[in-house]
Amino acid sequence: MxxxxxxxxxxxxxxxxxxFAAGLSLMFGVMRLVNIAHGDLIVLAxxxxxxxxxxxxxxxxxxxxxxxxxxFALGYALQRGLLxxxxxxxxxxxxxxxxxxxxxxxxxxxxxxxxxxxxxxxxALETASLRLGDQLAIGWLPAIVFLAAAVIIALxxxxxxxxxxxxxFRATSDDADTAQLYGVGIRHVFALATALALAVASVAGVLLxxxxxxxxxxxxxxxxxxxxxxxxxxxxxLWGTLAGGVILGVAQSVGGALDPGWDILAGHLAFLLVxxxxxxxxxPKLVD
Amino acid sequence: MRTKPMPxxxxxVIGAGGAVAAAAALGLPxxxxxxxxxxxxxxxxxxxxxxxxxxxxxxxxxxRETFRNGVKIGxxxxxxxxxxxxxxxxxxxxxxxxxxxxxxxKVDLMLVASTPETTNxxxxxxxxxxxxxxxxxAPWQPWFFARGGKPExxxxxxxxxxxxxxxxxxxxxDMWAQLATDKVVGGLFPNDGDGNAWGDKKLGFPPVLDxxxxxxxxxxxxxxxxxxxxxxxxxxxxGKAEIVTGVVIPPDWTTFWTQAIQxxxxxKIASVGKAxxxxxxxxxxxxxxxxxxxxxxxxxxxxxKSSLTGQSAGQLADAYxxxxxxxxxxxxxxxxxxxxxxxxVMKRSHGPGQRDATLAAVQSTRLGTIVGPIAxxxxxxxxxxxxxxxxxxxxxxxxxxxxDLVITSNATAxxxxxxxxxxxxx
Numbered sequence: 001m002x003x004x005x006x007x008x009x010x011x012x013x014x015x016x017x018x019x020f021a022a023g024l025s026l027m028f029g030v031m032r033l034v035n036i037a038h039g040d041l042i043v044l045a046x047x048x049x050x051x052x053x054x055x056x057x058x059x060x061x062x063x064x065x066x067x068x069x070x071x072f073a074l075g076y077a078l079q080r081g082l083l084x085x086x087x088x089x090x091x092x093x094x095x096x097x098x099x100x101x102x103x104x105x106x107x108x109x110x111x112x113x114x115x116x117x118x119x120x121x122x123x124a125l126e127t128a129s130l131r132l133g134d135q136l137a138i139g140w141l142p143a144i145v146f147l148a149a150a151v152i153i154a155l156x157x158x159x160x161x162x163x164x165x166x167x168x169f170r171a172t173s174d175d176a177d178t179a180q181l182y183g184v185g186i187r188h189v190f191a192l193a194t195a196l197a198l199a200v201a202s203v204a205g206v207l208l209x210x211x212x213x214x215x216x217x218x219x220x221x222x223x224x225x226x227x228x229x230x231x232x233x234x235x236x237x238l239w240g241t242l243a244g245g246v247i248l249g250v251a252q253s254v255g256g257a258l259d260p261g262w263d264i265l266a267g268h269l270a271f272l273l274v275x276x277x278x279x280x281x282x283x284p285k286l287v288d
Numbered sequence: 289m290r291t292k293p294m295p296x297x298x299x300x301v302i303g304a305g306g307a308v309a310a311a312a313a314l315g316l317p318x319x320x321x322x323x324x325x326x327x328x329x330x331x332x333x334x335x336x337x338x339x340x341x342x343x344x345x346x347x348x349x350x351x352r353e354t355f356r357n358g359v360k361i362g363x364x365x366x367x368x369x370x371x372x373x374x375x376x377x378x379x380x381x382x383x384x385x386x387x388x389x390x391x392x393x394k395v396d397l398m399l400v401a402s403t404p405e406t407t408n409x410x411x412x413x414x415x416x417x418x419x420x421x422x423x424x425x426a427p428w429q430p431w432f433f434a435r436g437g438k439p440e441x442x443x444x445x446x447x448x449x450x451x452x453x454x455x456x457x458x459x460x461x462d463m464w465a466q467l468a469t470d471k472v473v474g475g476l477f478p479n480d481g482d483g484n485a486w487g488d489k490k491l492g493f494p495p496v497l498d499x500x501x502x503x504x505x506x507x508x509x510x511x512x513x514x515x516x517x518x519x520x521x522x523x524x525x526x527g528k529a530e531i532v533t534g535v536v537i538p539p540d541w542t543t544f545w546t547q548a549i550q551x552x553x554x555x556k557i558a559s560v561g562k563a564x565x566x567x568x569x570x571x572x573x574x575x576x577x578x579x580x581x582x583x584x585x586x587x588x589x590x591x592x593k594s595s596l597t598g599q600s601a602g603q604l605a606d607a608y609x610x611x612x613x614x615x616x617x618x619x620x621x622x623x624x625x626x627x628x629x630x631x632x633v634m635k636r637s638h639g640p641g642q643r644d645a646t647l648a649a650v651q652s653t654r655l656g657t658i659v660g661p662i663a664x665x666x667x668x669x670x671x672x673x674x675x676x677x678x679x680x681x682x683x684x685x686x687x688x689x690x691x692d693l694v695i696t697s698n699a700t701a702x703x704x705x706x707x708x709x710x711x712x713x714x
Contacts, residue, residue, distance in 0.1 A: 002522050002526075005518060005522065005551075006518050006519060006522065009516055009518040009547075010516060010518075013515050013516050016515065106334075107334065110334055110338065114338075114342060115334070115338025115339045115341070115342055116339060116342070116566070116568035117339065117538045117539065117566065117568050117569045117572055118568065118572060119542060119571075119572035119573075119574075121574045123574065126546055126574065126576075127546055127549035127550055127576065128550070129549075129550040129551070129552070131552060135522065135525070137550060137551045137552055139546075139547065139550035139551075141546075141550075142550075211543070211546070212515075212539045212540075212542040212543045212546070213538050213539040213542045213569065213572045214539070215336070215338075215339075215539075216338075217334070217335050217336050217338070217377070218336070218513075218539065221513050249516070252515075252516060253516050253518060253519070256510065256514070256516065256518075256519040257518070257519040257522070259507075259508050260507050260508040260509060260510035260514075260519060260520060261479060261508050261509045261510060261511075263510055263511060263514055263516070263519075264511045264514070
């Protein structure tokens with residue numbers, strides 16, 4: 001029973017990792033852009049939600065109504081106005097620019113909100129849980145996080161494989177130059193990809209902020225697991241990213257139960273193991 | 289943009305040389321102006337440790353105002369210059385800025401605050417470069433032993449004031465003894481400087497708890513920013529722990545405490561270092577922060593006053609709230625006290641540039657500060673370490689702010705008034 005609980009908690013945590021990773025996976029999938037500032041953008045979304053909650057007093061989950069469109073617009077502007085200029089044959093410029101962006105966002109947040117540790121108050125939802133036995137309980141919040149990850153990934157899959165926009169995404173991903181010849185405006189497509197990625201990031205940010213404290217400097221620490229989830233799942237595969245998150249979460253949880261010092265190590269080992277057995281991840285979609 | 293190199297002729301060079309010589313000659317009297325007494329101050333103003341440095345700008349403004357007309361050193365008025373550097377919560381950066389302050393700014397006295405990650409690299413730089421240094425806001429064991437300090441010899445240039453692990457253990461066990469529990473303690477000790485020191489089998493909590501009849505469940509060291517505490521919660525539930533203790537960072541405590549309630553684990557007492565220091569961190573817990581307890585180094589109720597401004601602890605805290613509209617935090621008192629020591633040392637020094645006299649002044653400090661009396665020169669480590677009093681308190685709702693820190697244990701420092709008795713978490 002205790003082990004069931006430990007595996008279950010790890011799997012639910014995987015949902016959070018997948019949520020962090022989905023936007024990253026999308027941006028990389030469509031334009032091969034590794035966004036180092038992704039973690040900071042998640043934290044930025046959390047601060048936006050905090051401002052909305054403080055101004056209106058609504059429940060943090062409702063603040064998404066304002067934060068998602070805001071981050072969507074920010075993503076579009078960011079890609080169109082900055083990141084598009086960094087894309088080319090070199091891989092270094094986007095890395096450097098997003099790294100700089102990460103530093104700028106952290107310091108702007110520090111200036112604006114101070115270093116105080118903040119959290120979005122969700123009242124009873126924070127600690128409510130479904131007891132399934134003495135050693136087994138599912139917290140509502142972790143369950144919501146996992147469901148949110150699954151639903152968002154399902155929606156993105158529908159978007160990618162059932163809509164004209166998705167076709168444009170996939171075409172650009174396969175061969176941007178040829179897609180352009182067929183009339184796809186790749187600058188616009190790239191901007192929409194980043195906009196979508198940041199919309200997903202804002203859901204991640206709000207759920208993270210309800211789950212635990214955040215402060216301006218916490219973003220990068222959250223990025224590592226997101227990268228690992230993307231790689232484990234296989235580049236370009238969104239369901240793979242969810243699977244990657246769950247594998248990472250369960251590995252950490254089981255490792256932590258054996259010895260708390262092995263928690264993060266076990267996650268990294270699972271990551272390395274997948275790389276050794278399937279160097280391109282479990283469900284790779286991209287052929288590079 | 290293209291620029292042509294300026295044509296330089298022999299005449300130009302000679303002319304310029306003459307001008308330089310003339311300027312140097314004219315500039316000579318300016319050198320006779322008294323050089324300011326330079327204080328270097330390193331603290332974490334950005335990065336994860338930034339809450340510790342949050343009160344710095346208030347304290348510095350206050351201190352700069354006091355030093356505006358300089359200080360009297362042996363009958364002369366000497367201007368004071370404070371050079372402030374941000375460690376960015378990074379030990380390597382802290383060492384780098386300390387070296388800069390020593391070699392480039394040529395500071396006469398170094399001051400450094402907050403956590404071993406800041407105090408240790410800066411103190412090490414000062415010891416190597418023979419610059420007097422006063423540090424605070426890090427328990428003294430991680431400051432002394434982690435730097436390779438030997439009780440027989442100690443350090444020559446570096447001095448520290450704060451409390452130690454023995455104090456926090458005494459405070460916590462006094463708080464726990466006030467309530468009837470099964471004496472089973474769950475320990476949350478992360479794999480960082482503080483966690484390893486607190487959980488140390490010889491110098492930390494385990495031997496003392498053992499002696500006092502407590503049973504400690506220590507599942508082992510975990511990494512900071514852990515997202516899942518189900519293993520620890522399972523172990524505490526199984527062992528029926530009624531007390532939880534440890535030294536964790538604020539996000540980890542929120543994750544642990546939230547998950548513990550989700551999993552149906554609620555101890556009677558939770559006494560935690562680091563995570564519960566700052567009001568913002570306790571407010572983050574919403575209604576679930578009530579009666580959580582922590583160690584208390586400084587409050588507005590401490591019966592001390594500033595040797596620099598004459599303010600009482602309460603007045604200093606009120607001034608902070610008036611200036612920033614924020615609730616007081618514990619580092620305010622200690623940041624202020626560092627500059628109290630600096631002012632006192634300057635007065636007894638022989639002025640700027642006289643390193644040995646400044647060092648002697650630091651060594652012979654006997655000063656009543658806003659955090660209590662400070663004096664160095666005791667036996668063993670206490671040649672370099674001056675201990676300040678430590679008490680314990682619980683966060684309670686109500687009052688002027690969302691949560692107030694009420695002192696519930698003062699057995700270790702009876703001079704500091706208690707505001708109540710320990711109450712169990714409900």
